[in-house]
Amino acid sequence: METPAFVARVEAATKTYGTGAGRVNALDGVSLGIEAGRFTAIMGPSGSGKSTLMHVMAGLDTVTSGRVFLGDTEITSLGDAELTVLRRRRIGFVFQSFNLVPTLDVRANIRLPFEIDGRKPTVEQQDWIDRLVDSLGLAGRLTHRPHELSGGQQQRVAIARALATRPDLIFADEPTGNLDSRTGREVLTILREAAAGYGQSIAMVTHDPVAASFADTTVFLADGRIAAQRDRASAEDISAFMLGMEAHA
Incomplete structure (x- = not known):
């Protein structure tokens, strides 16, 4: 059996906050690899360490x-300057709050990663952006600003922006948290298709079993440790597993 290729990984990662009696181990010796070309969900209750794990893997925090x-x-x-360049060129982000620039239209928001990096998309990259815009149903919205879009449309713009530079890895932090269930399912389907159809590597932090059911792999965290790792499962199975984890906590 082939060893999977990891687009990101941590080895014995520990993240500690505070000292003495107030000391908290947000991560407690975690070793984990995010497989290339797959959609991975990182699940766990509040305080389990899932957001800390994402921040550490994305270079937003240190171990x-x-x-x-x-x-x-x-x-x-790596220093802050090196990490900033690395994140800009190799990592994409999709957030619960969309994080679009309100004064820019859809086209400019999608092209923002290139502008920040001081470059224009090549012809090939612009073709890719055009494909994304079409596949995400944004062609008729390119001159609209975020306040003129629905929540689902804003999240599609955020996904297009994250995919525009074809990053090594996209981190999605509760990407459906501000969406109704139908729109949330549409966004999760887009993320799943980005992995299955384009080979995009995605790591999504979530507490929602329905969201995790769209992923190829689900990693369960509890008290800063990995409790289990499962291949694609139904929302019901994931929810039952989570309830079992909490019962044994």
Whole structure:
């Protein structure tokens, strides 16, 4: 059996906040790889360490001990300037709150990662953006600003922006948290198709079993440790597993 290729990984990652009696281990010796070209959900109750894990893997926070890699690049001890460039060029983000720039129209929001990096899309990259715009149903909205869009449309713009530079990995932080259930399912389907159809690597932090059921793999965290890792499962199975975890906590 082939060893899976990891687009990001942590080795014995520990993240500690506070000292003495107030000390909290947000991550407690976590070793985990995010497989390339797959949609991975990171699940757990509030305080389980899932957001801390995402922040550490994305280079938004540092580990107290252990090692962090993006592809073959160890980012554990990179400085802020190096991490900023690395995130800009190799990582995409989709947030619960969309994080679109309100003064920019849809076209400019999608092209923002290129503008921040001081470059224009190549012809090939613009073709890719045009494909994204068409497939996400945004062609008729390119001159609209965020306040003129529904929540679902805003999240589609955020996904297009994250995919525009074809990053090594997209982190999605509760991407359906501000959406109704039907629109949320549409957004999750888009993320699943980005992995299945385009080979995009996606890591999604969520507490929602329905959202996790769209992923290829679900990683369960509890008290800063990995409790289990499962291949695609139904929302009912995921929910039952979570309830079992909480009962044994």
